[in-house]
Amino acid sequence: MLNPDFVARCKQHRVILAVAFLLIFPLLMPFKAIAVNILIYGLYALGFNMLFGTLGLLSFGHAALFGGGAYACGLAMIRLGLPWWMGIVCAVVIGMALAAIIGAFAIRTRGIYFAMVTMALAQCVYFISDQWVSLTGGENGLRDVTLTKIDLGITTLNFVDPLTRYYVVAFFVAIALFVLSRILASPFGAAMEAVRENEARARACGYDVRATRYLAFILSGGFCGLAGALQALHLSIVPLETLAIANSGLVVMMSLLGGMGTFFGPFVGAGVFLLLENLVSLWTVHWQIFVGAAFVACVLFFPRGIWGTILLGRGR
Amino acid sequence: MDGITPDLLALQLFTGLALGAIYVLLALGMSLLFGMLTVVNFAHGAFYMLGAYAGILLLGFGVNFWFCLLFAPLLIGGIGMLSERFLIRHLYGRGIDYPLLLTFGLSYIMVETVRIFFGTQGLPFDTPDALQGASDIMIGYFPTYRLFVIGVAILVIAALWLFLERTPYGLIIRAGARDPQIVRILGIDVARVWLVVFGIGTGLAALAGLLAAPLQGASPEMGASILAESFVVTVVGGMGSLVGAVVAGLLVGVVVAMTSLFAPEMAQVAIFALMAIVLLIRPQGFFGRAGLMS
């Protein structure tokens, strides 16, 4: 557990600190592509955490938002011939639109039923994309989401270069971090906090609980859609698996591992998970046993997650 | 559509019931754990898979199939009790998220352990000799083993109902689910009740897996695909409701069978669409208590 004063001072400058960290991060990683993956999944977990950590709503259908964004970006580029940055805009819009649709149904339910409705609707998105082969490529996924050169006017970036690709992705992640930090600091952020702390009191104070949840769901969709778009550009493909249940489960695991409800927890969780998986699977094909054990240990002994434990100490 | 006759429809209905019987057993266990312990068991599919492998292990030791039906659920139920005692017990009263996540991690460990000891490839599981072939059921020939599965499911449902409704132990379990505080004050060791319930729930999953093994063989991943389906069944029936588990299990089985007759490529999405519709009309499922865990 760190000194609370120190933590408080850091919190005020968390975006600047985060950006500084993003700059040196790829140098610490075994290879650049995993650093990019950590950023992308971290952002995905960040979007998820807005609901789960901030409002306590456990969604099992976030893959639809992440995958929806990835497909939106890829389809905009391949089928509509739009430039890559328009692909990203489309992904954010589609992510929010899908969240608006799923949320409109799911927000009526609570607890475990919320998890199940989101899962069911996300499965429907998965099967639509599986069946609609002419548009999405079906089981084979979307290929040729190729971005090689980024023309900035003054100079041209080579997106295939590992480090350049990392910094382009990091740029968008930094923007997302900044936006999220503004949202949390805004009156809406206060409303979310109020709803989480005490729903009845929040309602009594005049907050519209359901509207708060719904809006948070939609914003969450925007962040996840952005993460999906970045993955599509990074891998140059959109696998059908981005929409699968397993991808919904993965983000839950990452959030919990990192520490739900904390600002950087999702990134820590994504990083630890992906590194663990990467290193252990080089060493044994039975990597899942270690991932599972780490997970069980985390639930039992570090319910606040890794980042939460560093900030606040153990406890439940 | 060509080739669809009333007999075929009836046969298809029966096929759906046999499929539904497996769902029912899974959903009963899951609903029991949720209703009594508020544990959403993500390792339920893994226990199902363990049941099939326990059968293979026992058959390998020369135990015959009929005793396997008894011993495999007992063995796996025992493993379930151990995991309750040493892992899940620490999480009661900490919301539904933690047991859910812990069992999620647990399923990874169980699946991988099976891969280490039994291989990744999956193993064949022959239908017991006495149940091979097809029987005449008036409307046509139907595989005898599937009739047997339906029969076992009916027996188990009856036994479970008698146990919960007609024995003193069942009374304690039901009381414990309603108000653990009072039961504790009455001097009953609630922890032991929870332990037994967990054993029964996971044992039922193991029985379902063992019954499914002659239909599809055993593989480490067999639980993963059926987990989502049994969630659907449990949720549609109403989490915590045993009657709901039975009704929804059979319904989902029949819905899958009928969609695969008329639009096979829609069979998979049909059950999720069904769940979405049911939950939107009746958010607590068919027989769920409104407001429970909401």
Next chain:
Amino acid sequence: METSKKAAVTRRTLLAASSLLAMPSIVRAQSADTIKIGFPVPLTGPYGTEAKDQVACAQIAIAEFNEAGGLNGRKAELLVRDDKLDPGEAATRTIELIEKDGANFICGSLSAAVQLAVNNVAKQRGVIYNSISQSDQIAALPDWSKTTFHEGMTPHLTAGAVGRYAFSKYGKKVVFLQADYAYGHEMVAGFKAVGEKMGIEVLADLRHPLGATDFSTLLPRIQSLKPDILVLVNFGRDQQISLKQATDFGLKKTTKIVAPVLLYTARQAAGEKAFEGVVGGTSYYWGIESTVPTAKAFNDRYRKANEGRVPSDYGALGYAGVRALLEGARRAGGTDTAKVIAALEGLKYDFYKGAQEIRACDHQAVQPVFIIESKAAGANPNDVFNVISTDAANADNLVSCKDEGHV
């Protein structure tokens, strides 16, 4: 508190474990001039057995190359990575292999979706990829590129060979039961293409979702149609389960069951009963060694390295895929991409199953297909198929380059 003590222990163990993981055992010493072949295959997941055999076979190609002195002293090295049967993971692993490990070539994969993902990543970076899994699309535009090679068979080729044999032999009334994904669709298209010429009657074309565990809902309908042939177009566990259930429903009494691909590993896993009498195609079966000398040499080498076992079909493709790349490098006198491509285009070879050729226009390996029938194993537990017909390598059996979109 008891829990906190336990937690401390766990944390320490975790720390110890993580420091173990960080050990330099992962950082392999690699001399700069070894020829590195990246080999992403699904070591974890349902096809782990096949993937491990792909690795074992590929290692033989590497060992043979190195024993022969390599390329002017340059040795070859296989960099095996687990793609987990997931296209996203495969893409990441391939990026890693190219960017971090400096792989000269990529070979591998065991699913249509994964090979297309790997291909996309490799082509974006101008690295040669030799795929060893079934797909029609990989040899066709827009997926194909100059750096794309395909040692594996195409569904069109496989289904064509099996269809020609089965429709002439077992009857013309056919029901298709296909797994609903690219593999199934491409295979059925291949069967229908030859079937049309032979005048078959398609009674029904049913689809089941990928990863289905219950086919009982479809079988009564098939039974009532009374077909001569049931073409079961699915793979791996889907195939094992559907064959088992079809046998249980007694379908084999009236209908011949035909599958585009019969896997050696699947036959071993599911046992003789489910597969008995089923006819299908394969890229390789070890039993051809009685007539093909290169197969004998390859089998013997494999037996020596693997305790007397025999190589599987998909495994052998790993051998051929890696050996083709090394042969290309040898002929090109180095690993320069353009030179290796030029050396491989039109290459004629006989590595392990008779004469083959890499078609210049689409880099597809023109190869023999074997029609096999499953039988009960006798004294030799490895002897599970009879080779009942052989389709020699013939480019006419492939989709023409023009139809694939090549100019």
